[in-house]
Amino acid sequence: MSPINLLKTAAGLPAGWRSLILGEVGPACVKVLRMDELPIAEERHDTTEALLVLDGRLELTVADRAVTVNAGELQMVPAGTGHAVRPGSHGVLVIVEVEEGGP
Numbered sequence: 001m002s003p004i005n006l007l008k009t010a011a012g013l014p015a016g017w018r019s020l021i022l023g024e025v026g027p028a029c030v031k032v033l034r035m036d037e038l039p040i041a042e043e044r045h046d047t048t049e050a051l052l053v054l055d056g057r058l059e060l061t062v063a064d065r066a067v068t069v070n071a072g073e074l075q076m077v078p079a080g081t082g083h084a085v086r087p088g089s090h091g092v093l094v095i096v097e098v099e100e101g102g103p
Helices: 006-011
Strands: 020-025 028-036 040-043 049-062 065-070 074-077 083-085 090-098
Touching (some): 006 020, 006 049, 006 090, 065 074
Antiparallel strands (some): 020 028, 049 074, 049 083, 049 090
C-alpha cells in the first residue's frame, strides 16, 4: 500500500465534516476529514475516540469543558463522554474510532 497524503485527501473531500475511511486497524477505523468552521452538536460514543489535528485547530467542548486542540495535538475522548465541536474549528482532522455497532 502506498502512503496517503492526508492533507491532499482532506482537501479533495466534497464537504466539510464528511469523513473518509482510510482503513482499519483491528476493530478501529481511521478517518480523515476537513473541518469547516461550523459547529457540530454534542454526541457520545460507546468506545473511546482519538482526535488528531494535523492542520488548523479543533475547538471542542468535552464534558462541559472548553478544549482547544492545535495542529500536532491529540485529544482522547473517553467512551460515553459528551463532546461537541464549537464554531471556528478549521483544518484537517484524523479520527480513530470503533464504528457504532462494531465490536
